[in-house]
Amino acid sequence: MTGNEIRALMESSPDNAQKAVFNEYYNYVYTIVYNKLRSYAAREDMEECVSDIFAELFLKLDSAFRFNGDLTAYVNVIAKNKAIDMYRSLSAQKNLFPKAAESEISSLPSDTDIAARTESNEIRKIVIDMIEKLGEPDSSIIILKYYYGRNSNEISRKLSISPATVRKRSERALKRLKKLLSENNIMDQERFQ
DSSP states (O other): OBHHHHHHHHHHOHHHHHHHHHHHHHHHHHHHHHHHHTTTOOHHHHHHHHHHHHHHHHHHOSTTOOOOSBSHHHHHHHHHHHHHHHHHHHHHHHTOSOHHHHHHHHTSOOHHHHHHHHHHHHHHHHHHHHHHHTOTTHHHHHIIIIISOOOHHHHHHHHTSOHHHHHHHHHHHHHHHHHHHHHTTSSOHHHHO
16 A cells, blocks of 8 residues: 555545555554564553554544655554564563663673773774884784783794894884884883883
């Protein structure tokens, strides 16, 4: 059924238009409601939700209704929104949140923890960018040594350079990294040592 057909029916007989919409979409609406609420609502609650959907639909379907296409998508949106509203209402009434969820909620970090974590993540990204600016093989040496905890022998095998070269390059790269970080006001030289 299209918006134009509904508009024509509404102009001739609003009751017939409502009956036609109800007959056309009742099963469709009930299926949507049933799929959304079957685990949470009694049959009476689902029927009430279907009635609310058609009530809202009929309020919108007056002579000023200007929808031209197929009404199925329009009905679908109204039905899903009403079913979700009913679910929320029933959840609040029946207190469907499990006791475990309450304990988990109390263990959630505070806003300050979230802000600190966000800042820490941003600093990590900046540090990684600075490490990449060191170039190869220095950036790989720093990442393997300080992020992955590899020793000089493991790094030397991975990068095909001698362990002594790894140690020397690591020392130089770390000094350059400290300088880059202090120049960008990430950390002062004293704290980073």
